[in-house]
Amino acid sequence: MSDGDAAGGGTPEQPRGVDIARRALEEARAAAKAKGQAVGQGRASGVRALRSGRGRGRRGWSGPGPDARDPQLLGALTGALSKQRGWSGKVSEGVVFGRWEDVVGPDIAAHAQPTALRDQTLSVSAESTAWATQLRMMQPQILARIADAVGNGVVRSLTITGPTAPSWRKGERHIRGRGPRDTYG
Structure with missing residues (x-):
């Protein structure tokens, strides 16, 4: 045009x-x-x-001091997010399992592992009956270390078990007794 x-x-x-x-x-x-x-x-x-x-x-101007616009640490942001959403309890439980060695120390962590956390009772499995007995005697100290690491109220008691013995039960039916003695000559 x-x-x-x-x-x-x-x-x-x-x-x-x-x-x-x-x-x-x-x-x-x-x-x-x-x-x-x-x-x-x-x-x-x-x-x-x-x-x-x-x-x-x-x-x-904000000046040289800290300001809300400054970069924030990731841990502080995730902590605030977990509190805001109500995840604090689950995060604390995860810390017990994830940082077990830091919480109880390398000696105990080498011989015992946490297995479950239900109703504020932590189940711990020891590698031998001797370690299970030792951990039962150290129970107050272990609970204090856990409370220092994750806060009070997350773990209130411990259930410590030793290794389980092998079972000779095979199948639905069995006969009472000590096991298959006749197969060992």
């Missing part, structure tokens, strides 16, 4: 996307100017707004 067609009796040219956006911006600026608001590019005009105390609810 030529200029003569648009000015003459021909069909008018349709506005393009850029022209529509430019017209909308001009109308918005005119409306803001009519209300007495600052007319500029972007938000409430950057540095002047910060110095005058109008920007984002702050009083001015």
